Amino acid sequence: MMQMETDSIITFALQKLAGDERSTLQIAHDCGLKYRWLQKLRNGEVPKPGAHLIDKLARYYGFYKDRPVVKTGRAA
Helix, strand or coil: CCHHHHHHHHHHHHHHHHHCCCCHHHHHHHHCCCHHHHHHHHCCCCCCCCHHHHHHHHHHCCCCCCCCCCCCCCCC
């Protein structure tokens, strides 16, 4: 994944999380991530969130909706 795309995903997820008025506990329950990690993320205590977890949060908030699928040319 390119750095610019990674920054875009992180920014998107953090903005959505910051703007979500629901409790961290409710968000964790709804998106399937651990409460404590989301709480730390919301409080700015995770300077470099892991790609897998940020991707899961971004997917939950609809990051990939209306984005074209890019094929890598690799066979599945």
